[in-house]
Amino acid sequence: QVQLVESGGGLVQAGDSLRLSCAASGLTFSTYAMGWFRQAPGKEREFVAGIIRRSGASQLYADSAKGRFTISRDNAKSTVYLQIHSLKPEDTAVYYCAADLTFHQIVEVHNPEYWGQGTQVTVSS
Numbered sequence: 001q002v003q004l005v006e007s008g009g010g011l012v013q014a015g016d017s018l019r020l021s022c023a024a025s026g027l028t029f030s031t032y033a034m035g036w037f038r039q040a041p042g043k044e045r046e047f048v049a050g051i052i053r054r055s056g057a058s059q060l061y062a063d064s065a066k067g068r069f070t071i072s073r074d075n076a077k078s079t080v081y082l083q084i085h086s087l088k089p090e091d092t093a094v095y096y097c098a099a100d101l102t103f104h105q106i107v108e109v110h111n112p113e114y115w116g117q118g119t120q121v122t123v124s125s
Contacts, residue, residue, distance in 0.1 A: 002026040002114045004097045009119030012087055016123075020082040022097030022116055029078035030054050035106035036071060036082045038093035039118075045096065049082060050107040060107045087123045094118040 008020040020036070035050035049071040052058045056073040070083040080097060100112035 002099070004099060004114055004116035006095065006097050006116045006119035009095060009121045011122045011124065014088055014123055014125050016087050017083070017085045018087060018121065020084070020095055020097075020119060020121070022080045022082075024078045024080070024097075024099060027099065027114070030075040032099045032101060033103040033106050033112075034071075034073055034080040035098045035100075035112060036069075036080075037096045037098055037110070038091075038121075039096070040090070040093040043093075047107065047110050048095070050103060051080065052103050053101075058103075060103075084121075087121075089123045089125045092121060092123050094120050 003025045006022045031053055033053045036048040037045050038048050039045040047062050048065050049061045051071045051073055059071050068085045073080045096118045097116035098112035099114040100106050106112045
């Protein structure tokens with residue numbers, strides 16, 4: 001049974017930084033591309049960032065995430081991270097971790113095979 005468990009969310013102030021973590025189990029982590037999505041109140045879920053399997057040498061970001069967001073992975077810990085700097089109130093959302101065998105499915109199709117339950121990030125102004 002595949003499980004993706006996010007952590008690291010919370011209530012922060014504008015300008016703060018935050019690192020979200022997603023611990024994966026039940027799959028061969030290094031063989032999966034990983035990604036982060038988010039859903040703000042009243043809006044549809046949107047793609048944030050993706051990272052290729054194995055080396056993680058290539059990443060892709062949504063335009064809204066470029067410059068402030070960094071996705072990374074630690075295969076030894078079966079964990080993917082999302083570092084966010086200079087948080088803004090508009091970053092308030094539930095952040096979801098996702099996994100799929102193909103990078104394309106995450107970053108283009110936005111329909112990965114596995115999803116986490118999400119972690120809430122609230123940014124106060």
